[in-house]
Amino acid sequence: ENGYNLWLRYMPIENGQLRQAYQHQLASIVVCNQSPTINAALKELINGINLMIGKVPNVSSITGNAAIDFKTNRLVLAKLDQPAIAAQFSTVELRQIGQEGYLIKTVRQNRVPQILIAANTDIGLLYGSFHLLKLMQTHQSLQALNIQQWPRLKLRILDHWDNLNGTVERGYAGYSLWNWQTLPGIIQKRYIDYARANASIGINGAVLNNVNASVKSLTKEYLIKTAALAKAFKPYGIKVYLTAKFSAPKELGHLKTADPLDPAVIKWWKDKVAEIYHYIPNFGGFLVKASSEGQPGPGDYGRTHADGANMMAAALKPYGGIVMWRTFVYENKKGADRAKQGYDEFKPLDGKFDENVLLQAKYGPIDFQPREAFNPLFGAMPHTHMMMEFQITQEYFGFATHLVYLGSLFQEYLRKDTYQKGPGTTIAKVLEERVNPGTDDNNRLTGIAGVANIGTDVNWCGHPFGQANWYAFGRFAWNPMASADSIAADWLKMTFTNDPGFVNPIKKLMLGSREVAVNYMTPLGLSHLMKFALHYGPGPWSKSAEVYHHADSVGIGLDRTVTGSDAVSQYAPALASKYSNLKTTPLNLILWFHHIGWDQKIATGETMWNSLVHYYYQGVKQVAAMQQIWQSMKGKIDEDRFNYVTQLLKQQHLEAKWWRNGCVLYFQQYSKRPLPKDCKEPGKAYWNYPTFKPDLPFPYHLDDQ
Ligand code: BDP
CATH class of the missing domain: 3.30.379.10 (Chitobiase/beta-hexosaminidase domain 2-like)
Structure with a gap:
């Protein structure tokens, strides 16, 4: 098995x-x-x-x-x-x-x-x-x-961050599924099985290549290869999309500029799109990462995102194609709050995008963190098609090693109330565009995308439970108000067994697993504490993390109220005032919105410091409990997957300790307070304490600490 x-x-x-x-x-x-x-x-x-x-x-x-x-x-x-x-x-x-x-x-x-x-x-x-x-x-x-x-959203898309050389950005399940070398001649059985799996959950689109795009995918050679995949997927209702690098007119067309208002550039894209449809008549359109993390974009020419997106949209429109334009933009300016930047840049452009453009926004304003406040762009762009971007691949959730059921995360964000049109304006409703009376017209573009966790590993996703996240994404794409609980139950029954002695306890384990990871990684609204660049394991000591946790001798957390970055003002007034007051801020986001003194009592009933430490210790204990539950399932499912998950959970437990020890010892340098009595002092020898070099290897001997 x-x-x-x-x-x-x-x-x-x-x-x-x-x-x-x-x-x-x-x-x-x-x-x-x-x-x-x-x-x-x-x-x-x-x-x-x-x-x-x-x-x-x-x-x-x-x-x-x-x-x-x-x-x-x-x-x-x-x-x-x-x-x-x-x-x-x-x-x-x-x-x-x-x-x-x-x-x-x-x-x-x-x-x-x-x-x-x-x-x-x-x-x-x-x-x-x-x-x-x-x-x-x-x-x-x-x-x-x-x-x-019937599906509530029109576009239900997997974004593959696959490079043409076969590697996958933030992919932890082997190499890219697309074997460009043998395409277009060879249609592997795996492509068909991929399409079957997607159709079984209603996914109807696939962006085949990385958002950090290579222009090569737009060359004739690659279009012909892409056409073969598009043809293979067609019976399963799946359209293919490509990412489009904004500088393609320069790189491929040898033009002097990629300025979206330049007539030669406009013509270049028009011709390119005509060529694409010649080879791929059911082509879906483009996904674009522009003026973001060093990618070229309209900003290079003093133009807006709307100028860029609309230019491409005009080329696609005659064929029914669309543009998915990402809102993931930020600059690392000193003192700037990254959480505010997407909103600041896009909100003024509401209503300026053409009808075949969707803005694709991540669920949080920063970057697929274990928990963030929701992205304030949802609900704030009533005159623009907005689509959700989730990350199915576990970039910030322990790659394919940790068992983290993301159904709970999808549900949490889709049900978040933006209050933008009064109470009940959930993100699910914003996506379905049923917020504005009179706009629930069937032709409006709606959508959701998930960054795929699929690769050439024999089980597709690396971790056997990673498959549940692909499955859950499809189910939520079909119905954003679906329940993480019943999706997990269906998945377990179909993937393992209908035995309630297995399904009930393991469903419970899955439903709790995301919170467990939050506890040992970034509790109470912390974020971005992972090791820089690799994004695996703890790294609160890196310069890139310090700007997110703001730990100092006084306390911890980022003040986003009016006395700080004032990111709260990007939310509807009801939420802005809720988040401005520590007492009314949800406990799981207090450090996202507030800088809190180490000795201050918080809603847990304990001081900030003791609570923080307890969450980290709790996370590790919870993984140990997951291991125990899993062990009690022996014999209920096949040995192969049982043994594999056993090993993975053991590793997850070691790594939860790695996170706990690294974060607790690091923050203790600032708090200068002892650990609560019930928390055993973590082993320090390995940690090069107290300097915490960011390049520490994984501490395998944590077993006994
Ligand atoms: C970050 C990833 C990076 C992606 C980027 C994006 O670390 O690899 O290119 O997001 O979404 O999460 O464009």
Whole structure:
């Protein structure tokens, strides 16, 4: 058992009664008309049903408007343009599902129950087929189905930070999936399995290359390779996108400038886009990182982000293409609060972006930290399409070594209330654009992106539980108000076993795991304490961390109230005043917004110093508890994955101590207070105490400290 099959394992159903019921209900399948997408659905159904119940269903297909014989066919896949199919549903049901949704219903004709999967499009039928398979994988009854599903966001995208040389920026699961050397000739099975997995959770787009882009991906040679992937993904409803380097007109076109208002530059992009669509007719568009972390951009020519984005958008528009323009911009100016910079730069541009542009903003204003305040741009740009950027790859969460279920993080941010249109203006609503009355028009662009954690590792994600984060991202992209809890349960059942003796305790473990990592890395609203550049392990002593924690002899934390950087004023007034007052600031963000004296009592009931230390110690204890729970699962799942996770948790425990010891000892230099009595003094020998050289290797002998 190596994890390759992800959550699409289709394990045999051992419960005899259930198996028999399924055998009866799924003895035959009829499809109306055929297409590559419908064939993909059929293939998945036949394979899945056969693996789960040991019987290949009889398959027949009907073309044109031939009537379906409801007497003998048990599972029917049909489009709603057939009146006999549409007649099975109410007008509300029919209206809701749009271009990608589906309906699954048990209908009775001549007293014979039939399962009907219906949709307006082929892709809806494929999504509906995966839903039916999920019901079986999670051992649910198929007796009286009445399911209506449709995605709340239009663009549900994986961003691959893959370089053309095969490496992956912040990727911890091997090399890039895309083998550029053998493309376009060779379409690996892995590409198809990737597309199946994505379609099973409704992901409908993939940006194939790194945001720190190489112009080479826009050359004819690479466009032809990309076209082969686009063609392979098409039956699964996945469009490909590319990152576009702003200086491409100079680097590839040999122009003197990349100024977005220069006619020669405008023409260059127009021609380039025409060439792209020539090779890739269903191309999605561009993702752009511009004037950010040294990347070229409109700022180089004194132009705004809107000037840059709109120029590219105009080239894409005739083909239905879009631009996803990132808001991740900051300069390391002395004394500047990085958390404010994205908002300061983009807020004045609200309403200035063309209709096929979306701004892609990270969930927090800094950078995918274990916990940040939410990005104040959400809700503050009512006249601009905003999309969310999550990070599925665990850049700041212990890479592919730590078990951290990000479903909890996705849920936390999507449910955050921005208060921008009064209470209840959650980020989920902002993304769905249902905030402004009259703007819930079906043509508005909405979206969400996740930086992928996928690579060539046999289990795709490095850590077996990393797969849960890919899965959860897709489920939240489909429905931002989904629940991290039920997503984890589904994933566990499909990936491991339906045994509640496993699912219940491990679901609990998963749901707590993100907070555990916050506790041993950056509790109470701290951020950016990791080792500089590598982003693995503790490094609060690095210069780049000091500007985030502001520890001194008085206390710790960054004052973002009016007496400090005043970042609070970027939030809606209700939140600004909440965050300005320590008493009303959520405990888990107090050091994000306030500089707090070491001896000050905080909401934990203890002093700042003692609380901080307790959180770090708590985090380590919690990992030990996770190890114990995992050990008690022995025998409930396959040995291979059980043993692998056992090793990973052991390593996570060592590294949690590494974080705890490094951070506690470092901050103690400022607090000059003893540890609380119940916290054993961490071993210091290894730490070159008290200078904490940032290049310390991993302390393997922490085992006994
Ligand atoms: C940071 C990563 C860096 C990315 C950057 C980005 O450390 O590798 O290029 O974000 O999002 O988190 O562009």
